[in-house]
Amino acid sequence: MAKKRRAVPNFFTIGNLMGGILSILFALTGKIEWSGYCIFVAIVFDFFDGFMAGLLRVKSDKGKQMDSLADIVTFGVSPGFLMFSILTVLTENELNIPMASFLEKASVTEVQHQLFPSLAFLLPIFALFRLAKFNVDTHQSTSFLGVPTATMAIFFAAFPFIIHDAVLNPSDTKSWIMDYILLNPFALAILILVFSVLMVSRIPLFALKFKNYDFKNNQIQYLFLIFSIGTIILFKYWAVPIIVLVYIFISVWNIVFQTKSNKK
Numbered sequence: 464m465a466k467k468r469r470a471v472p473n474f475f476t477i478g479n480l481m482g483g484i485l486s487i488l489f490a491l492t493g494k495i496e497w498s499g500y501c502i503f504v505a506i507v508f509d510f511f512d513g514f515m516a517g518l519l520r521v522k523s524d525k526g527k528q529m530d531s532l533a534d535i536v537t538f539g540v541s542p543g544f545l546m547f548s549i550l551t552v553l554t555e556n557e558l559n560i561p562m563a564s565f566l567e568k569a570s571v572t573e574v575q576h577q578l579f580p581s582l583a584f585l586l587p588i589f590a591l592f593r594l595a596k597f598n599v600d601t602h603q604s605t606s607f608l609g610v611p612t613a614t615m616a617i618f619f620a621a622f623p624f625i626i627h628d629a630v631l632n633p634s635d636t637k638s639w640i641m642d643y644i645l646l647n648p649f650a651l652a653i654l655i656l657v658f659s660v661l662m663v664s665r666i667p668l669f670a671l672k673f674k675n676y677d678f679k680n681n682q683i684q685y686l687f688l689i690f691s692i693g694t695i696i697l698f699k700y701w702a703v704p705i706i707v708l709v710y711i712f713i714s715v716w717n718i719v720f721q722t723k724s725n726k727k
Contacts (some may be wrong), residue, residue, distance in 0.1 A: 466576055469523070474515040476529050483537030487519040490544040493552075502620035505537040531594050538612035539590030542619045546583035546655060549622065553648045554579050559654035559668045579648045582655050586615065589659040596663065607668040610661040614707055618658065621703035628700060661711070669713040683717060 489498040516522045528619025528633055591611045629637040644650045656722050694702040
């Protein structure tokens with residue numbers, strides 16, 4: 464009976480891993496939206512492997528290692544290949560999107576053509592260090608130090624859907640974001656560098672783990688969940704990077720506020 468219970472969270476871990484593998488395959492074949500879908504589905508599996516392990520009381524060191532190994536594929540390698548695919552298309556100037564006026568103005572040299580896509584692989588490299596640090600750091604049981612790999616992964620996984628929506632439902636704001644960020648290899652390279660550094664930083668970030676159901680003890684978590692749900696309803700896929708950036712901002716602001724309170 465115990466073996467059957469242990470198999471349940473392992474099933475979700477395998478689902479997480481398969482999501483990462485499929486995401487890589489879709490990215491390599493240019494199907495970037497399907498690549499993004501697989502990352503989002505894998506995140507659901509990743510949540511439930513830990514949830515079911517706790518619910519069935521079958522948490523183990525072996526399960527923790529399996530989860531971490533699956534995470535490096537899904538939340539490290541797969542977003543790296545996704546961004547590699549996007550940057551390759553941009554630098555080769557093969558994207559047939561009318562709004563991509565940046566591509567008409569920018570002159571990408573041969574060196575930049577090779578460099579920009581390769582920068583995407585900083586994501587799995589830094590994700591490796593992030594996960595290794597998390598596995599041995601006992602201070603990250605209720606909070607995080609540095610941006611979690613899953614947070615980084617969903618940030619970039621939303622890009623294909625945002626680009627698709629901006630093409631189908633154009634507006635001045637969306638056109639500006641497309642030209643200067645989403646279809647700008649320079650801006651994407653900067654985002655990759657920033658998130659790579661954030662993953663291994665010592666910036667404390669709150670975790671969506673509830674000690675109990677009391678609002679006072681979980682105020683930040685509840686407010687963030689309400690904000691996230693409302694933002695998703697209003698902005699759909701565009702909400703994902705907004706939520707991630709707000710998550711980082713709230714965590715930093717909370718630390719600054721606590722520091723000032725302690726000084727008083």
